[in-house]
Amino acid sequence: MKRVITYGTFDVLHYGHINLLKRAKELGDYLIVGLSSDEFNLIKNKKSFYSYEERKNLLESIRYVDLIIPENNWEQKPSDIQEYKADIFVMGDDWKGKFDYLKKYCEVIYLPRTPEVSSTQTKEYLSTTF
Ligand code: C2G
Numbered sequence: 001m002k003r004v005i006t007y008g009t010f011d012v013l014h015y016g017h018i019n020l021l022k023r024a025k026e027l028g029d030y031l032i033v034g035l036s037s038d039e040f041n042l043i044k045n046k047k048s049f050y051s052y053e054e055r056k057n058l059l060e061s062i063r064y065v066d067l068i069i070p071e072n073n074w075e076q077k078p079s080d081i082q083e084y085k086a087d088i089f090v091m092g093d094d095w096k097g098k099f100d101y102l103k104k105y106c107e108v109i110y111l112p113r114t115p116e117v118s119s120t121q122t123k124e125y126l127s128t129t130f
Contacts, residue, residue, distance in 0.1 A: 001028075001029050001030060002027070002028030002029050002030070002087050002088065003028055003029070003030045003031075003032065003084065003085055003086045003087050003088070004024050004025065004027050004028040004030065004031045004032065004086065004087070004088045004089075004090055005031075005032040005033075005034065005080060005081060005084060005086035005088070005089055005090070005106075006020070006021070006024050006031070006032075006033055006034070006089070006090045006091060007033070007034035007035075007036070007071050007077070007091070008020075008033070008034075008035070008036060008071075008091075009035075009036040009041055009044070009046055009048050009055070009119075010033070010035060010036075010055050010058070010059055011041075011046070011048035011049055011050055011055060011119045012048075012049050012050065012119040012122045012123055013055075013058045013059070014117050014118075014119065014122055015114065015117060016113065016114035016117040016118065018062065018064075019114045020090075020092055020111060020113075020114070021033070021062055021064040021065060022064050023090075023111050024064070024090040024111070025064035025065075027088050027090060027109065028087060028088055030066045030067070031064055031065055031066050031067075032066065032067045032068075032069060032080075032084050032086060033059055033065050033067070033068050033069070034069050034070070034071035034076070034077070034080060035052065035055060035056055035059060035068050035069070035070060035071055036048075036052075036071045037052050037070050037071060037072050038051060038052050039072065040071055040072050040073060043073070043074075048119075049119070049123055052070070056068055067084070069084070077089070077099070077102055078102065078105055081102065081105040081106050082105065086105075086106050087106055087107060088106055088107045088108075088109055089102050089105075089106050089107070089108045089109070090109045090110075090111060091109075091110055091111070092110065092111055092112070092113040093110040093111060093112050093113055094113050095110060096110045097110075
């Protein structure tokens, strides 16, 4: 049983997120998602459109996702990896190199981002259309 872990805000869920989650799951058998809390989003200077609970509900409907845990700070990844026995840590390559320090706990893989789509772009489109 190979366990994969990834983190993110996953606001205004779109196919870029789905592509990431799909590929992350394909690297193993069980996918854990560290979902950024609303408070941690503020630390990341991100104001999400959907609340943590709404973003969690959306993620729970995705077949690739096996477990969702809250991401409350930058420091929790090493203990999460050990607590949840993750074998692989995955992030989109906009984070390339930023999490290499986790290589002492597990394999670290950066996957190519899906171009042309972002929550910000979706929100901007929706705000001008409706
Ligand atoms: N992503 C992607 N393609 C996109 C948009 C996002 O592959 N077009 C990936 C990102 O690279 C990330 C994941 O989807 O791996 C979630 O994206 P965000 O919600 O924007 O995550 P972020 O705010 O970067 O949070 O501790 C890590 C942080 O919580 C990462």
